[in-house]
Amino acid sequence: MMTTRALLIGLLAAASTMAQVRYEDILKGPGGNWLTYAGDYQGHRHSALTQINASNAGSMVPKWVYHMPKASGLRTNPIVYEGVMYVTNSNEVRALDARTGRLIWQYKDARAKKEAVNRGAAILGDRVFFVTGDAYLVALDRRNGALLWQKQYGRLEDGLYATLAPMVVKDKVLVGVAGGDSGMRGYVAAYSATTGEEAWRLYTVPAKGEPGSETWGKYVEYGGAATWLSGTFDPETNTIYWTTGNAWPDFYGGDRQGDNLYSSSLLAIDADSGKMKWHFQFTPHDTHDWDAQAWPVLVDLPFKGRQRKLVLHANRNGFFYVLDRLTGEYLQATKLVDLLDWATGIDAKGRPIEVPGKQPTPGGNRVCPGVRGATNWMSPSFNPATGLLYVVTLEQCDIYTSSAKEPAPNKNFAGGGASPRPIDLGKFYLRAFDPTTGKRVWEYPMTGPAESWAGTVSTAGGVVFFGDDDGQLVAVDARNGKHLWHFQMGEGLTASPITYAVDGKQYVAIASATAIFSFGLFEATK
Secondary structure, rough: OOOOOHHHHHHHHHHHHOOOOOHHHHHOOOOEEEEEEEEOOOEEEEEEEOOOOOHHHHHHEEEEEEEEOOOOOOOOOOEEOOOOEEEEEEEEEEEEEEOOOOEEEEEOOOOOOOOOOOOEEEEEEOOEEEEOOOEEEEEEEEEOOEEEEEOOOEEEEEEEEEEOEEEEEOOOEEEEEEEEOEEEEEEEEEEEEEOOEEEEEEEEEOOOOOOHHHOOOOOHHHHEEEOOOEEEOOOOOOEEEEEEEOEOOOOOOOOOOOOOOOOHHHHHHHEEOEEEEEEEEEOOOOOOOOOOOOOOEEEEEOOOOOEEEEEEEEEEOOEEEEOOOOOOEHHHHOOOOOOOOOOOEEEEOOOOEEEOOOOOOOEEEOOOOOOOOOOOOOOOOEEOOOOOOEEEEEOEEEEEEEEEOOOOOOOOOOOOEOOOOOOOOOOOEEEEEEOOOOEEEEEEEEEOOOOOOOOOOEEEEEEEEEEEEEEOEEEEEOOOOOOOEEEEEEOOOOOOOEEEEOOOOOOOOOOOOEEEEEEEEEEOOO
């Protein structure tokens, strides 16, 4: 007799012979399927689904839970296609029935030499892609989890590892590297989705003698600027938008005088050639570990009297930026948080107006925001109907220390550190901003220990779902932030929710620390 699991694999294989995930399918954005980390290429993280809406979200109930073996602190963002959900843990992928949570297949890379958090998979054709902790890009047959190919794109010996969800753009799979806090040289690389052959590679720290290398000092070869979060994409201009991490050593800048290009920046990259079109550096000569690793959200909006193509960026340094995404021109910056004392504002060229005496010191210096930033990689979302950007923000200050000790690459030395005082433990808020003005429209305060890493998803039903600081999935009204519903999952949240539909029923899913939860509307039994 055929087992249930074998039957599921058989059904998936049969369906896969007829249905292939095309680039054109990804271009359509999320509906019943959720095909990229952010749901669409623009980073809106907004779904057209309306079955769950502001009037009935209060009747949501859990539909299923899948406990990930040996998981702790899951950061995976589920991918859903034709009723199958793909989730990741360190060095592994699992395919689940998105209706019930039943396991279909699993793949574990026993070869991998490093355990690291993993933010999810990518999908194209009949393949699922993910990265291992030791920076291998892996392609699996999505019908059964069979290994098709794997490609090493970084070495642990060079201080590199990987945590991101890959990004599919046309016929390529894009990846980046982590390790910027211990001395390495970041890059974005593109590989053929079919063969795994490298198509291009763009380094985020110039080599000695290249333009931009003069903005560094002693450590240009190990400058950091890691690329551990995937990007967004504008198909119309064929441009990828990818953010970069902090300069190294993180908290001591004495031996790397200059702006330290292209750390803490947004890069606009030609999708075919990998050439940089422009860059914008949010925090020149960063000494507070304020990566730019937060989502660049692409929108077309009327801005100061004319329609413009914009990129929105809620930055870890405490400011909410609006740039022209065609040219990188700085247009506007406003405060994300109230606790911001290292700069009085941003000048007309987009550079921070810094307050003297706010650098890390050997004895410790209190600076706002804290090292985790005013926001971080937690996903924002944008609702075209309300015109609002929803961002999880953290009000916190830290004591920053520095050390002039001679750093050594790959030794996990950051040149100092940062941590809060007991009275500065921080508080999270979900905030809604009007991108055209930068003004805060509403906010939802959270209780909790200030340890969350969860983000948001928005829907055409007028609901914003987000993971809060108390381990709850919460639904609020997208217009005004009014609480609609919540569910306590009993543990911390380090991932962002998604929404999808199967057989005409809408679900909302999120990874908790150890499990995948899926929710839907209550259905009365007859």
